[in-house]
Amino acid sequence: MSGFRKLTSFLTAVAIILNFYIYTYPSFNSDKCSWYLPNKEEAEATLSPFQKKLIAVPYIGDLFDQYFVGTSGIDKELTLKNGKSPQDIRMLLFGDPQIKGNWPSTPYITRLDTFGNDYYLGHIYNTMKRRLKPTHISVMGDLFSSQWILDREFFNRSKRYMTRLFPRPKEHTGDLLEFITENDGCNWSEFMNWFQATLDSDSFQFGYEDVNDWTSANLIDEPLFINISGNHDIGNGDATYQHMARFIKIMGKDNFFIEYALRTDHPWRIVVLNSLAVDGPFIEQKFIDYTWSFVNKLKERPFNGSTILLTHVPFYKEEGICADAPFVEYFNESNSKIDYMFGKIKSENHLQYQSSQDILNAIFQNDKSGIILTGHDHEGCESIYNKLDNGTWVASKKIESNKYVKEIVVRSMMGEFGGNSGLMTAHFNKEAQDWEFHYTLCPFTVQHVWWVTKVTTILSILFNSICFLFNY
Numbered sequence: 001m002s003g004f005r006k007l008t009s010f011l012t013a014v015a016i017i018l019n020f021y022i023y024t025y026p027s028f029n030s031d032k033c034s035w036y037l038p039n040k041e042e043a044e045a046t047l048s049p050f051q052k053k054l055i056a057v058p059y060i061g062d063l064f065d066q067y068f069v070g071t072s073g074i075d076k077e078l079t080l081k082n083g084k085s086p087q088d089i090r091m092l093l094f095g096d097p098q099i100k101g102n103w104p105s106t107p108y109i110t111r112l113d114t115f116g117n118d119y120y121l122g123h124i125y126n127t128m129k130r131r132l133k134p135t136h137i138s139v140m141g142d143l144f145s146s147q148w149i150l151d152r153e154f155f156n157r158s159k160r161y162m163t164r165l166f167p168r169p170k171e172h173t174g175d176l177l178e179f180i181t182e183n184d185g186c187n188w189s190e191f192m193n194w195f196q197a198t199l200d201s202d203s204f205q206f207g208y209e210d211v212n213d214w215t216s217a218n219l220i221d222e223p224l225f226i227n228i229s230g231n232h233d234i235g236n237g238d239a240t241y242q243h244m245a246r247f248i249k250i251m252g253k254d255n256f257f258i259e260y261a262l263r264t265d266h267p268w269r270i271v272v273l274n275s276l277a278v279d280g281p282f283i284e285q286k287f288i289d290y291t292w293s294f295v296n297k298l299k300e301r302p303f304n305g306s307t308i309l310l311t312h313v314p315f316y317k318e319e320g321i322c323a324d325a326p327f328v329e330y331f332n333e334s335n336s337k338i339d340y341m342f343g344k345i346k347s348e349n350h351l352q353y354q355s356s357q358d359i360l361n362a363i364f365q366n367d368k369s370g371i372i373l374t375g376h377d378h379e380g381c382e383s384i385y386n387k388l389d390n391g392t393w394v395a396s397k398k399i400e401s402n403k404y405v406k407e408i409v410v411r412s413m414m415g416e417f418g419g420n421s422g423l424m425t426a427h428f429n430k431e432a433q434d435w436e437f438h439y440t441l442c443p444f445t446v447q448h449v450w451w452v453t454k455v456t457t458i459l460s461i462l463f464n465s466i467c468f469l470f471n472y
Helices: 003-029 040-044 049-055 060-069 071-082 108-132 151-165 170-182 188-200 241-251 285-300 353-363 447-470
Strands: 089-094 136-139 207-209 224-227 256-260 268-272 306-310 328-330 345-348 370-374 381-387 393-396 403-409 421-429 434-442
Touching: 003 060, 003 108, 003 447, 040 071, 049 060, 060 071, 089 108, 108 151, 108 421, 108 447, 151 170, 151 241, 170 241, 188 241, 188 285, 285 353, 306 421, 306 434, 353 393, 370 421, 370 434, 403 434
Parallel strands: 089 136, 136 224, 207 256, 268 306, 306 370, 370 403
Antiparallel strands: 089 421, 256 268, 328 345, 381 393, 381 403, 421 434
């Protein structure tokens, strides 16, 4: 056998192994990459002895389960059949993709890296969505790498976001993609007039009920997709009407809630909060007024169910609990050349102490369970907010009071952090008459492995073609 043939065989073997890995990687971490199954033992009891033994085999067993058995589906059928509890909430979460763009001066190798990164992140999304069939999907903010881009570049990245990273049916994105193609930006002055008039009249629509699809398509098994506003999407104190207009037009509202199953024994809701317009000062103070108007509406609204809070910036916690310690930075002469920004908030690791207290008391005021899901801190973190007898909330690594809420900071899905997906399962405990929340983090791999897989696959096809054509 010639040296070229040996090299071809080697590359082919490597390509096959790597492709098996990247397309089945959740099966290597099946416990972390699967939903919590409350009826797992009962579901497995329906299987034959051979099926039980095969499912117990690492990796192979998970593949067999995914493609031939489907204990997740059996678990769901048992839940509905036995009437033990309503259908579980299954939310797939992605932290801070921060996709970059290209400029005329951008080197071609960087352009290639940006192109590949889109499909690396898209591979994670497509793999996990296909495997898990979630009820909801949320991207936890910082969709893009910078808020200081022109509308045309914002539109370019939005198109990539909706076609490469998080592709969805044309019934959901067709109108937006058409708008992006036909326009160079949003009419921010028109948005400003509408926003100010709506705020002055106190007529913002914050609340919805039983929303499973933002369109009228109602596609079966298509999850509700939620984008969270991040500081690199709209800014902090530097946010303008231009920033807000384009984000809300393309990515959706930044403050709202959806209540589900209100007239049952298991009500629950999703609350989406724009945590970038909570602390100030801001160039546009009305953005802060708008967000606190939303928080106050939640405080005044009676609700006797569990809450899933989705936001970008984590709540205040003392140093040492998570990777990020408390930190606030303001614009000044050393970090900005624009005079009117001086004194405005530039960035913060956590919401400030009093803001955190007020929001937690407004949203989690009943005695039901809840969970907070955030982004921003790329390392990820899990902590507990305990409500003390004096009414204050204190962050800790353990439960220290009767009333508490867990906060999950979803680790970034960027390649340098391992390409993660967060899985949040909510199960209604009929005996306790409350929702129980379970979270796990599913890692993929660094982006270099994905790149090596694609390169070896291309080389393998090329070399095999040469061997065939020239009979090497």
